[in-house]
Amino acid sequence: MSCAPWFTGVILLGVGVWGKVSLEVYFSLLNEQGTKVPYVLIGTGTVIILLGTFGCFATCRGSTWMLKLYAMFLTIIFLVELVAAIVGFVFRHEIKSSFKMSYKKAQDDYRDPPDASSKAVDTIQRKLHCCGVNNFTDWASSQYFRENGLPHSCCKFANCTKDELKNMTVAEGKVFNQGCFASVTTVMESNMGVVAGISFGIACFQLIGIFLACCLSRYITNNQYEMV
CATH class of the missing domain: 1.10.1450 (Cd81 Antigen, Extracellular Domain; Chain: A)
Structure with missing residues (x-):
């Protein structure tokens, strides 16, 4: 179960590729950094896949310090995603205004x-x-x-x-x-609704991964004490 975030990384990578193919033309007019948005999603997905692989390896090895490190990295990524979502929601009107001017x-x-x-x-x-x-x-x-x-x-x-x-x-x-x-904002809002739903699912999987990694680490530690 500690491998679950690996699948969220695959999903996020897929969303990034989809955004690159389908929405890049809208991002490119948002601002000069807009074209980098799909690459950020692709990069984040790749990092989560690597972390998921690391988590699977840590689970197989039964290493408590590796599981704790894995949980820490997942927590950092979750917090970054949470801040990005809050910033995007708070400044959504400014983003629309920026797109209109661009x-x-x-x-x-x-x-x-x-x-x-x-x-x-x-x-x-x-x-x-x-x-x-x-x-x-x-x-x-x-x-x-x-x-x-x-x-x-x-x-x-x-x-x-x-x-x-x-x-x-x-x-x-x-x-x-x-x-x-009006047409672009309608399209982007509908597509962002899909992205928001996927992101919420990814966040839930990450929380599950963090919880399971901590529980497994504690379980292994307790068993080691009992054996001693």
Whole structure:
């Protein structure tokens, strides 16, 4: 049973890989450190897997000091995860505000050929069927619109012409009217709900691992005293 946290490490590693594949485009616009979030999850999962292996080895050897060390490391990781969850919950509105400002900046700096942030904007607009921060008229203040009109990633259909994209009145029936900020926050909140549920399960398994490691260490110690 002291090997249970090994499975939580595998789950956390899987969540990190999933975040890297599915949510990186959103993290990349959150802030300059956003792209590192999936790697943090992957790294944490890997560490927990290694600790789980260490815990299994300690259990097989019946070593009390190794079990205590294992429980101590699990406790530290649990506390770090708890602090991170509290910070994320307390500053959730600031995170949304930061994303909105970053998305607005990426929109204002949009260029063709696209750079990394412009590609992220295009991906979000195509994937979520949205255009602009609050709606498609937000593009009117950008340098790109003054020169080229709305980007093609805003189009509902593939046959939008440049002249149509330069005219806001005509473009209204050709492009997505939903703003991307509302769409992104909805997607992220739904996905974060899944992550929160998985994280809660992982925390429970870690607490079980800590409890069992301490109990096993005490049991081995008591048996050693009885043998003496």
